Amino acid sequence: xxxxxxxxxxxxxxxxxxxxxxxxxxxxxxxxxxxxxxxxxxxxxxxxxxxxxxxxxxxxxxxxxxxxxxxxxxxxxxxxxxxxxxxxxxxxxxxxxxxxxxxxxxxxxxxxxxxxxxxxxxxxxxxxxxxxxxxxxxxxxxxxxxxxxxxxxxxxxxxxxxxxxxxxxxxxxxxxxxxxxxxxxxxxxxxxxxxxxxxxxxxxxxxxxxxxxxxxxxxxxxxxxxxxxxxxxxxxxxxxxxxxxxxxxxxxxxxxxxxxxxxxxxxxxxxxxxxxxxxxxxxxxxxxxxxxxxxxxxxxxxxxxxxxxxxxxxxxxxxxxxxxxxxxxxxxxxxxxxxxxxxxxxxxxxxxxxxxxxxxxxxxxxxxxxxxxxxxxxxxxxxxxxxxxxxxxxxxxxxxxxxxxxxxxxxxxxxxxxxxxxxxxxxxxxxxxxxxxxxxxxxxxxxxxxxxxxxxxxxxxxxxxxxxxxxxxxxxxxxxxxxxxxxxxxxxxxxxxxxxxxxxxxxxxxxxxxxxxxxxxxxxxxxxxxxxxxxxxxxxxxxxxxxxxxxxxxxxxxxxxxxxxxxxxxxxxxxxxxxx
Amino acid sequence: xxxxxxxxxxxxxxxxxxxxxxxxxxxxxxxxxxxxxxxxxxxxxxxxxxxxxxxxxxxxxxxxxxxxxxxxxxxxxxxxxxxxxxxxxxxxxxxxxxxxxxxxxxxxxxxxxxxxxxxxxxxxxxxxxxxxxxxxxxxxxxxxxxxxxxxxxxxxxxxxxxxxxxxxxxxxxxxxxxxxxxxxxxxxxxxxxxxxxxxxxxxxxxxxxxxxxxxxxxxxxxxxxxxxxxxxxxxxxxxxxxxxxxxxxxxxxxxxxxxxxxxxxxxxxxxxxxxxxxxxxxxxxxxxxxxxxxxxxxxxxxxxxxxxxxxxxxxxxxxxxxxxxxxxxxxxxxxxxxxxxxxxxxx
Numbered sequence: 001x002x003x004x005x006x007x008x009x010x011x012x013x014x015x016x017x018x019x020x021x022x023x024x025x026x027x028x029x030x031x032x033x034x035x036x037x038x039x040x041x042x043x044x045x046x047x048x049x050x051x052x053x054x055x056x057x058x059x060x061x062x063x064x065x066x067x068x069x070x071x072x073x074x075x076x077x078x079x080x081x082x083x084x085x086x087x088x089x090x091x092x093x094x095x096x097x098x099x100x101x102x103x104x105x106x107x108x109x110x111x112x113x114x115x116x117x118x119x120x121x122x123x124x125x126x127x128x129x130x131x132x133x134x135x136x137x138x139x140x141x142x143x144x145x146x147x148x149x150x151x152x153x154x155x156x157x158x159x160x161x162x163x164x165x166x167x168x169x170x171x172x173x174x175x176x177x178x179x180x181x182x183x184x185x186x187x188x189x190x191x192x193x194x195x196x197x198x199x200x201x202x203x204x205x206x207x208x209x210x211x212x213x214x215x216x217x218x219x220x221x222x223x224x225x226x227x228x229x230x231x232x233x234x235x236x237x238x239x240x241x242x243x244x245x246x247x248x249x250x251x252x253x254x255x256x257x258x259x260x261x262x263x264x265x266x267x268x269x270x271x272x273x274x275x276x277x278x279x280x281x282x283x284x285x286x287x288x289x290x291x292x293x294x295x296x297x298x299x300x301x302x303x304x305x306x307x308x309x310x311x312x313x314x315x316x317x318x319x320x321x322x323x324x325x326x327x328x329x330x331x332x333x334x335x336x337x338x339x340x341x342x343x344x345x346x347x348x349x350x351x352x353x354x355x356x357x358x359x360x361x362x363x364x365x366x367x368x369x370x371x372x373x374x375x376x377x378x379x380x381x382x383x384x385x386x387x388x389x390x391x392x393x394x395x396x397x398x399x400x401x402x403x404x405x406x407x408x409x410x411x412x413x414x415x416x417x418x419x420x421x422x423x424x425x426x427x428x429x430x431x432x433x434x435x436x437x438x439x440x441x442x443x444x445x446x447x448x449x450x451x452x453x454x455x456x457x458x459x460x461x462x463x464x465x466x467x468x469x470x471x472x473x474x475x476x477x478x479x480x481x482x483x484x485x486x487x488x489x490x491x492x493x494x495x496x497x498x499x500x501x502x503x504x505x506x507x508x509x510x511x512x513x514x515x516x517x518x519x520x521x522x523x524x525x526x527x528x529x530x531x532x533x534x535x536x537x538x539x540x541x542x543x544x545x546x547x548x549x550x551x552x553x554x555x556x557x558x559x560x561x562x563x564x565x566x567x568x569x570x571x572x573x574x575x576x577x578x579x580x
Numbered sequence: 581x582x583x584x585x586x587x588x589x590x591x592x593x594x595x596x597x598x599x600x601x602x603x604x605x606x607x608x609x610x611x612x613x614x615x616x617x618x619x620x621x622x623x624x625x626x627x628x629x630x631x632x633x634x635x636x637x638x639x640x641x642x643x644x645x646x647x648x649x650x651x652x653x654x655x656x657x658x659x660x661x662x663x664x665x666x667x668x669x670x671x672x673x674x675x676x677x678x679x680x681x682x683x684x685x686x687x688x689x690x691x692x693x694x695x696x697x698x699x700x701x702x703x704x705x706x707x708x709x710x711x712x713x714x715x716x717x718x719x720x721x722x723x724x725x726x727x728x729x730x731x732x733x734x735x736x737x738x739x740x741x742x743x744x745x746x747x748x749x750x751x752x753x754x755x756x757x758x759x760x761x762x763x764x765x766x767x768x769x770x771x772x773x774x775x776x777x778x779x780x781x782x783x784x785x786x787x788x789x790x791x792x793x794x795x796x797x798x799x800x801x802x803x804x805x806x807x808x809x810x811x812x813x814x815x816x817x818x819x820x821x822x823x824x825x826x827x828x829x830x831x832x833x834x835x836x837x838x839x840x841x842x843x844x845x846x847x848x849x850x851x852x853x854x855x856x857x858x859x860x861x862x863x864x865x866x867x868x869x870x871x872x873x874x875x876x877x878x879x880x881x882x883x884x885x886x887x888x889x890x891x892x893x894x895x896x897x898x899x900x901x902x903x904x905x906x907x908x909x910x911x912x913x914x915x916x917x918x919x920x921x922x923x924x925x926x927x
Binding site for chain 2: 053054056057058061123124125139140141142146148150217229230231233237240241243244245246247249389392393396397399400401403404406417419420423424502503504505506507508509514518521522526
């Protein structure tokens with residue numbers, strides 16, 4: 001491991017080209033940051049100073065609940081995510097190949113749907129308590145104690161089991177990428193698998209694991225549906241009380257900003273903790289690791305450990321939905337359903353491509369420029385921690401201002417009204433998804449770009465390729481696995497997105513998620529179970545593809561060590577760049 | 581190479597999808613006389629009335645439904661907003677819309693003739709369409725009829741300790757009730773009442789009005805507060821039928837006057853591009869047919885005098901509404917919400 005200094009590639013050969021990329025990156029970052037800037041703007045004009053009242057009433061408890069939920073979820077996703085990732089990445093046990101992709105499945109299930117399902121199962125009228133009553137002859141709730149699912153514990157349970165795939169995904173990739181020699185050294189020095197995991201693999205994978213936990217925690221902060229359903233009063237609930245109850249948008253925006261500050265502090269703490277240490281593999285010798293062969297008992301234990309999260313986070317919820325969907329199939333399987341499905345797929349697909357494209361742009365701009373741009377690109381990622389409804393209002397403001405400004409100009413100059421061009425269209429929706437989920441895409445792209453050694457860029461540039469060509473011909477093919485991963489997660493997250501979709505959508509426009517919400521909010525989830533199930537199914541396919549792509553990319557990357565790459569590239573570059 | 585080619589192909593496909601009829605269809609909806617609605621009410625509650633209107637007049641109605649944020653959307657969209665009407669429940673939300681300046685006055689003899697003065701804004705900035713009573717659901721098994729609480733005030737009596745369920749105190753329906761309490765009794769007494777009620781709760785406030793009735797069925801509590809129409813809606817639902825069967829409705833009084841009521845209503849937006857048809861829809865909804873549909877399908881109380889209540893509503897008992905002016909309920913809302921926070925009602 002070595003610690004490279006910050007590098008910058010604005011090579012002397014073609015400085016302008018580099019600057020164009022940086023400038024473009026800055027502009028894109030500003031556009032993406034616009035909704036957050038709009039929320040900051042609102043925060044400057046509260047209709048009343050809300051803090052004295054809040055501080056003396058609900059704020060301490062809501063803050064405490066938020067912290068508790070984050071700690072609980074943080075521990076939950078860390079334990080589930082890293083344990084399963086380590087087992088799958090380094091062990092050999094029954095079903096390992098299936099677990100590789102199946103552990104990602106809970107990603108496809110919206111947290112609020114899982115919350116509904118487990119409430120149905122664990123509440124008084126549900127099968128679990130019903131069975132207990134039958135066995136012990138209890139009658140009412142007063143006869144016995146049973147843990148309340150609608151509680152902090154319930155929320156942590158549900159959210160940990162749907163959010164852990166973020167950690168699993170990144171941790172597994174990190175474990176697989178760890179140079180085999182490092183782990184072998186550990187082995188030859190007499191460390192067993194457990195000690196190797198704790199003292200070598202885990203610290204090496206720390207940056208990836210932290211990113212995964214950060215994503216899960218940002219999603220936790222932004223969540224409203226689950227905490228609302230479970231009556232866990234977090235800061236998100238305060239925001240909506242102040243905004244829509246007291247009509248104080250400014251005060252609500254201030255709380256939202258405090259939450260963002262929270263995230264920033266968390267992330268910086270981790271960075272300080274790392275003190276600029278970076279972990280590069282010094283060797284590119286990535287021959288397949290020899291896996292730990294687990295004995296029969298341990299092997300099956302591993303199988304059980306990996307089955308549990310899939311069972312809880314995916315199989316049970318999907319099973320319940322399937323049952324409802326079959327009962328209500330005739331009512332649900334109609335033209336309207338196909339409309340919802342089409343809208344969801346369309347929006348999610350566009351959002352996935354847009355988010356990945358922007359993520360590449362930002363990550364590449366950052367690669368070439370260094371620190372100052374880094375701050376800006378980080379700001380544009382904070383949308384992930386903002387509750388969807390707040391973000392939606394943040395999106396409304398710049399769009400409506402722009403539309404109305406264009407309209408005013410058109411009226412003044414040509415006497416025609418252009419109306420609203422972007423507000424209330426699917427464009428605004430896609431934009432909202434991109435702002436909301438860019439953090440996920442950017443994280444993946446930046447991480448894998450970072451693994452490509454700078455001397456690759458230099459080699460390409462010295463052979464005459466501009467930054468654009470270098471990106472297109474060298475970087476993109478090398479990081480394709482990560483691009484697919486990033487696009488998939490944005491796709492799945494967009495399929496699930498609800499609050500911003502509700503507020504920003506066009507007339508008569510329903511997605512699967514909004515359709516489900518309409519019924520679920522009245523405790524009638526069964527009637528829209530087919531739509532809910534479709535969200536899940538539509539998520540599964542890309543998730544499986546994702547996993548295969550990752551395994552695939554893993555194999556390929558082993559071939560593109562630095563020395564192998566240069567000869568294959570050099571004949572192509574000079575000739576083609578002639579007309580550049 | 582194949583990867584990048586497929587990347588390009590997929591991007592092209594995406595662009596093609598994006599430019600598909602969806603975008604064009606939206607823009608067309610604005611200036612062709614169709615009525616555009618921003619609704620805080622779930623579409624399945626109002627769609628039947630819209631369909632009847634379309635059958636009647638040939639005018640199409642387009643809807644965006646969201647539980648929050650639509651007034652904000654309207655504010656931002658400004659004079660170019662495509663929306664003609666805002667549909668919402670709760671007097672508070674109606675006055676919010678009025679206060680944010682996104683509505684305009686409607687003068688219509690038909691509307692002011694049909695809708696009592698108490699249920700419309702003085703200048704016609706909003707009109708109530710239905711009335712709903714906030715009633716009590718009482719356990720059939722555990723509370724004999726003669727022992728059931730007769731007023732909201734009684735709910736604070738220690739004899740109900742651990743026996744009452746409500747939804748979140750910050751929900752608009754609970755805020756309106758608290759607000760009415762403040763208007764009738766003053767802040768101090770209202771605070772005592774709310775603390776007493778909080779002390780009697782069987783569990784932390786959670787779920788919606790139906791979930792409280794379910795909790796009674798399950799033996800968790802004996803009395804819950806909820807809107808009257810859920811009774812009818814639960815009776816119509818296979819699974820929830822049993823919940824409704826476990827309770828009987830009681831119409832409590834507030835300050836010895838009558839039962840606390842709230843309204844659902846409609847407002848014309850300031851920028852309404854299709855004003856004429858929008859007003860036509862408002863008048864249609866205040867007409868006998870739509871009022872009857874509200875009563876029979878949604879189990880709400882018609883706001884227009886003389887329109888018969890649905891059979892099921894009548895069977896629940898007679899509604900004698902609180903005489904308090906709704907404006908006062910709206911005016912005390914901010915104070916009520918703060919009070920709810922101060923007593924820590926939701927904790």
